[in-house]
Amino acid sequence: MGVGLWRFILAAFAGVLVFFHGFCSSEKGAQSSLPFFFFFAFCCMPFVHFSERKSLAYTICIIFLFTAPNYSFMHQATSAPAISYYDYIIVGGGTAGCPLAATLSQNYSVLLLERGGAPYGNPNITNLGSFGAPFSDFSPTSPSQRFVSEDGVINARARVLGGGSCLNAGFYTRAGPDYVEEVGWDSGMVKESYEWVEKVVAFKPPMRQWQSAVRDGLLEVGVLPYNGFTYDHIYGTKIGGTIFDPDGHRHTAADLLQYANPTGLTVLLHATVHKITFRRRGKVRPVAHGVIFRDALGKKHKAYLKRGSKNEIIVSSGALGSPQLLMLSGVGPAQQIKAHNISLVLDLPMVGQRMSDNPMNAIFIPSPLPVEVSLIQVVGITHSGTYIEAASGENFAASGPQRDFGMFSPKIGQLATVPPKQRTPEAIAKAIDSMSKLDETAFRGGFILEKIMGPISTGHLELQSRNPNDNPSVTFNYFKEPEDLQRCVNGMQIIEKIIESKAFSQFKYDYLSVPALINMTLNFPVNLVPRHDNASTSLEQFCKDTVMTIWHYHGGCQVGSVVDHDYKVLGVDALRVIDGSTFNASPGTNPQATVMMLGRYMGLRILSERLASDLPK
Template identity: 65%
Template sequence: MAPVLISAQAMPVFTVACFFALLCMAQQVRAVSVNYTFMREAVNAPPVAYYDYIIIGGGTAGCPLAATLSQRSRVLLLERGGSPYEDGRVLSMLHFSDVLADTSASSPSQRFVSEDGVINSRPRVLGGGSCINAGFFTRAGAGYVRAAGWDPREVLAAYRWVEDVVAFQPALGPWQAAVRRGLLETGVLPDNGVTYDHIPGTKVGGSIFDADGRRHTAADLLRYSNPDGIDLFLRARVARILFGYKGTKPVARGVVYRDAQGGTHVAYLNRGGANEVILSAGALGSPQQLMLSGIGPADHLRSLGIDVILDLPGVGQGMSDNPMNAIYVPSPSPVEVSLIQVVGITRFGSYIEGASGANWNSHPSGTQPPPPRNFGMFSPQTGQLATVPPAQRTPEAIARAVEAMSQVPDAALRGGFILEKVLGPQSTGSLALRNLDPDDNPSVRFNYFAHPDDLRRCVAGISAIERVIRSRAFSRFTYPNFAFPAALNVTADFPVNTLYGGRRFGGGGGGGDPRALEQFCRDTVMTIWHYHGGCQVGRVVDRDYKVLGVEALRVIDGSTFNASPGTNPQATVMMLGRYMGVKLLKERMLVEGPGV
């Protein structure tokens, strides 16, 4: 095969054009019919109703939590978005990036831009982040479970309850297999085979995409529900939590929510018993809702005219987003369509992963129409604009990148990305309200790479990617004359190799000039959507996820995490919903007796 020639002018946009834009083949998108008799539009909700549990947020934690609690209680589940079953794009792997690129008001994905300038997404759909992510499924490590104070046996049972419905073993194609062999060849050992467990070394994880490329989400876990024990309302926007007082201590009593037509509804907790309001609105939604309801930093709330129920300064603090940096590798050989399947769990604090795509011309028949050129995990439409430093990722920059991408030859759109994600991270930021609109995005700053350890781990991760690209195992998918500095310059907006004073990058063995790689990390930082914090254990909730200083109110979701679990948090967030649901039912039986 003749080598693909890429001009210097085309190279900066080459990366943003590529990833799943290079793989989206024509496919009919069909909605899936799911008969949840308890699922209705909020416009059909009664003006006033009473429940044992009111769960705000039908996301990755909220769905398994509601399904579990419905077995022995009356549960109300309020979701601000629609159903994933009414949008066929959500359930198709090949249309993964289409959802992220949809910035309409009805999109299942709501875009937000952090104060750092990194473009990000938050879910607005039943099933939460499991409806818009790249699908990798892996558990938290044993150390994480111990540190959280969870019962390991109950945790394992909860994981298996989730996995029976949503987790599948992916079949590795040649490109993913080469990434795996490259990681092993370069010392990311041992070979842990196929496993959901989080173990140092190289492994094949699970996926929420089945063999047909159909996504299975946390919403699927609602099949476990007792239909007589749950009401689920879609497009239900919670305005605020209602409180009473026990002496001077606030007690959650219910919620006020609005439907798509602006109608107001009130749901109250039943009197007596172990009844609670539970926030499961995610790392942005849960701290935002607490503040809108009067719980948070008092000065900030007063500045917006919010009556202070409880001065709790930790609300909105400890916000973190795992920084991701990626290297594009153009391939002389056809590559399969794949999302994240293989991960290298290094001992220096970075996770190495890969994903690939196929240009339509690589198909033997040659009859498929060209794929759309405007969608991809690393495309300008999804906001993953690695070729532009964060502060410059403006709408105008996106428009220029889209136009430039249209000029890239089809033959160039074949290859894949190898990425690294920083463990932790140790850099933290904060979240604050912009206004009183619960649908609007709050202001959030993550302070990427503010902590030097995060930068060190990124540099080590980029060096590890270089070693994989240079490995014999990966040689089939690299051009012989495609040097690593060129790979960096494809991805970066600045000429990395000029920072080396004419010396060869990496000396042929990896690990180039740390100063250049540090700048590369800062300038090409993106998100892998694993942001967390804002309602952390010890700051906002106790180890049972009860909000400090308040009765009958908990937060159960990723906002409580001090660090993102495993290489992808979704399995653990789903597990946590089930785990805490079982725990709450046991506590309820102790208080009210087995007849409840």
């Protein structure tokens, strides 16, 4: 029976699956044997090239997706009028922008502009087993846009409605109470906002072999106490939340738009904002009053704020996009803006400054036993400034004569021993032949990672061009501050103890010592940083040479230097920035919960303050 006929049968059967989806729940997403290996997803995916696979397996994957929500307010930007008017214009439909738009739409007209497409119907976004696939898609329409920092670390920024919540490993955990207090947020409203988010996107993950072994190993080596399942940020070992449901389907910030008032919200997809416009006539300070954006066909559109002193433009384009857009609009360091022949609106030197990215380092552990497909579920929150997490993947190499090797496949560029520029057809063919002779157990295992808190080290962002589609140049200065490096060493020492623990022993080959595992990990092409001979014997050098991102970069529009505590841009009116670019440090072990919370929190604050001011005196 041909693949085409199978697709017809499966498509017909999909209706039955969709009908019963609301009544049934299973663990199929986490239990099924999925062809993915998560160490390479985290570390090596930036090197691979996207290869579309039209296969029966792909079809089966698609029919298990949730159907897209019926968002009557969501349209392609090509359908937008040449000129339009709104109470609020939000630039960036990401992790903060979606909940912010949903909240403000309850009382006012809101335009949400997203440069990417919708996440719905894309199995590479929705399915847990496809985590990492978007990072290998380098096409202009990919939900992920790759960039490489000046430090040589390969990274990605989101280009999709829902932002980073469409690409990440799904871990959901709140900021700690100390963080909330230091930032100055109202703790009661923060709690209410987290709960609003959690009703839609947060779930308790299943705990299986690998994650349970890491949890027990953390406890055995003294990362105490055990706090069980909780969203709260507490010292010790805990099971955190996830945005993947029990079926292994991702729920993103875009799902929070179901809270929106459909008559008050307009979402435009593939709408790239080129600049914010200001007016100054008769004003002491520049006043933001509109945006210029282009649709997928390159046609220019303008959106303006309606008359009213309380109407605002809110930038929620992320830690790269928000400072980049401010500078493209003439707000930022004067020297840099003038260098690109952009008209200066306001010299605001700290735009793009104090950029930070929490460095991640990991050790890969081949397993003698099959392991489940898992992303981040357990975390050890230590007193030494580091967080310990883990992920695992099942056997990749399909059996039979057509072994494709999944994400190991040299066909898509993943050659650990061949530099990217030397990946000729002959080199790929040779690698495939060599890999075909390997036993399937060579593709089985997982990794334990550490991420440092903070960090203290900071860098900067600079424009590369006037094109908003181009990545800015960014430097994070990983481990510039000695305290950051020491935190990494502390974390790696804890990982070494976990690997040697009794609780984890069944997932480690007896003959592979920790130094051997470190050497193995050093051979993975995780970044563009030159290796040093002493990296296998010095944890300090290992941290520097194998540094990776865990996509928690932040800064560039920080509170106190670019925006005030109400997230209003200093020196101009009717303009705010609300997203992770305003953070001085990354909240909790994963920032996505807090970024979504911030969108809701600030939406509530803006509504409350505005409605109160509109009451008769």
